[in-house]
Every structure is written in structure tokens, then in C-alpha cells.
Amino acid sequence: MHEPEHLKSAGLKSTLPRLKVLSLFETSKERHLSAEEVFKLLLASGDDVGLATVYRVLTQFEQAGLLMRHHFEGGKSVFELNHGVHHDHIVCLQCGHVEEFYDSGIEARQKKAAAERGFTVHDHSLHIYADCNKPKCPNKIKS
Amino acid sequence: MHEPEHLKSAGLKSTLPRLKVLSLFETSKERHLSAEEVFKLLLASGDDVGLATVYRVLTQFEQAGLLMRHHFEGGKSVFELNHGVHHDHIVCLQCGHVEEFYDSGIEARQKKAAAERGFTVHDHSLHIYADCNKPKCPNKIKS
DNA sequence: TATACAAATGATAATCATTCTCATTTGCAA
């Protein structure tokens, strides 16, 4: 029961919808969730939160540094709890499974490439799109 | 005047809108263009092509391998002529300027990261978001 | 604890990029 403090320290007041969304990310089996998925999971668990509120809260949490937003292919934003450690993503094109990885060599070479060209890096996104080849992976893109 | 053959060999018949779009990419000062930009540039040059046709043609050219599509931040697809050599992008958050780079070390480490996890790579996208620090860069995001 | 009110919510309208529909036009093969 530390969520209210999380919100407080982020300058957000502790409301029911915000607690529900945060709690969902902390307990969900899926680490990376879209707004639509958050909305549906809350509905399914009997917690009614308006879709507009879901979008608002996700954006607020992102700005507060509680969540990170990613733009995978498919047009919809995906969010995950910000555990403070940067990582990149491998996304399975068949089942949508997301695996995280970190390669300090890649990170270093990115910085170098940008610096050599006079750029000041703010941020980067690296997504590898692939087949996961897991036994449970269906050969069909999940809707 | 070799465009018609390009289209023919791609299995697309040589129509006026398609020739105009292809020619625009071959002559434009900007290498990376969104659908909206293509549409407006054609209008400005007196070549009227419907917006729906622009979208259709861009997608067809992408499928034919003539263009590559990228998803930079900002929600709209960006296209460029496919010159056959893979590269990644550094995008200036202030002026939208795009610079290309290629780092074989990064490429190799990506393949390795995916392989180690049992993935079969289809594709990847690496975008570095930064300030270009060029003298001509305005401190404002261009609309 | 009751009250007051700014902040938050939720239903719904609006927006934006993109795709779809369908009547009309066009490239091109015969």
C-alpha cells in the first residue's frame, strides 16, 4: 500500500481511477500495455474507469516519470512501469510478445554516432521486429 | 526519363499520379517526406493529385520496394527513396532535420541480442531524437 | 465532522492520420 505516496510525490492527487491504473500495472502479468488494454482490463475486473480518464492518467503518469511510453508498430502507444533502467525491445510480429534487452555497446555507439555529427541526444528508440519462435506463439497477429 | 521503366518493372502501370510522386522524391530537396508533405508539394507545383491517391501510391511504392516507410515520433509515416542501403536516423526535435547513419557494430549487436533470445529478426528501427545544433536550426518545432 | 471548491472524472464530440467506397476516368492491349 504505497501507491498513494507515489502519486503524492508526483504531484498528483490520489484518486480512485489513478490508483486503479497504477495498481493494474503493478499486478498485471503483461508488462507492456496499451490504453485500450488498460481500459478493458479495468472493465473486466469490475473497476469502471472512463476511457478518456485512462488516456489522461497514462499521459500524466508518463509526465510524472511513473510510466514510459513506447511507439511500437501498429499505431498505438504502449506503456510500462518505469523501473529506472533503460532498455530496448524485441517485439514478436506474430504474437505481440515483447522481450527487453540492453546492450551497452549499442548504447555507446549510438552516443558516438550522434556526437560525431554534432547532435545533442535527448532520447532514442530501438525496436527489433521478429518472430519469437516460442512453442506457444501462434502464427497469427493478435488483435 | 527512366521512371516509367521503374514502375513497369515493379508491376505498376505508368500513370500520371505515380510518375509525379516518384519524380517528386527524385527531385525534392527533402529526402524524407510525409504523405501530407507530398500532397502539398504536388499541389504547390500545380500537379493536382488526390490525397487518397497519394496515400495509395506511397503504400504501393513501399510494397514495390521503391520507397521505405519510417515511423518517427509525431504520429505520421515518413517515406524516402529506397537506395538499397540500410541506415538508421537521427531526428532533430527542434527543426525536424533528419540525418542518416550506419554503424555495423550496432547492426551486429542487434542481430546477436535477438539470436541469443531465439528470435528470428525481420526488421528493426533505430531513431535517435536530438538537437542538431546547426546554426540554421530554429528553437521551435516546425509544424 | 460539515463545507467549499479546485481538480478530476466520464460521456461524448472533435481531431488527425489514414483507409475505404464508389462513380468516373485513364492506360494500354487488341
Place this chain on the structure above:
DNA sequence: TTGCAAATGAGAATGATTATCATTTGTATA
């Protein structure tokens, strides 16, 4: 030239996200 499948263009439809605004709620204060 003609015939016609393929392509086009105007506008409707879609899907994700944001804006509006009347109503509700968290919380500071009396």
C-alpha cells in the same frame, strides 16, 4: 479506335487519441 480492367478522386468511414463541459470527488479548512 475500342474495350475494359485498373487507377483515380471526392468524400465518407475508421481507429486512436484529445478536447469539451456538466457532474462528481478529494481534501483543505472551519
